[in-house]
Amino acid sequence: MNHWLFKTEPDLFSIDDLARAPGRKTSWEGVRNYQARNFLRDQVHRGDLVLLYHSNANPTAIVGLCEITREAYPDRTALDPSSRYHDPKASEANLPWVMVDLRLKEQFVRPLTLAELRMNKLLVDLELLRKGSRLSIQPVTERQFKAILAMTR
DNA sequence: GCCAACGTTGGC
DNA sequence: GCCAACGTTGGC
Secondary structure: OOEEEEEEOOOOOOHHHHHHOHHHEEEOOOOOOHHHHHHHHHOOOOOOEEEEEEOOOOOOEEEEEEEEEEEEEEOHHHHOOOOOOOOOOOOOOOOOOEEEEEEEEEEEEEEEEHHHHHOOHHHOOOHHHOOOOOOOEEEEOHHHHHHHHHHHO
16 A cells, blocks of 8 residues: 655645535546656555645645545546636647545644654655655655654544 | 745747 | 746745
């Protein structure tokens, strides 16, 4: 099993929105970066665990834990001119974007802020904490994952 | 709102 | 293939 960190801007879609969604499930559309797409398409598997992170937020923090319920399938929002994720270069014949489905397992009582994460020596190599890190789909090692979960307990 | 870091685009 | 210009991300 692989572990991941997915970013979301709570102004657009927050963990509270996910908690209110039917079955606490959602599709994860809108990824428009090739490196992130490659992770989604090739390495995110059903049953994988996902840490949810609020970016552009106050506070910026890891806010919960999710589980992948469906592996990569075409992200057709790219073809929809009215979608905020519309990709004018995409077409039926050339649709490079994929999405997955996930379900909320746990909303952390106490969000783990960036500042707090930076203080954990086990997380020095966490992609999220790297200067200039922008990747919205990030792999997390099992060690890192366990260290993060331990901070919530 | 500022701005550093990063990814993409496009001229050559 | 290089690289400058531009747009986006995202912390602060």
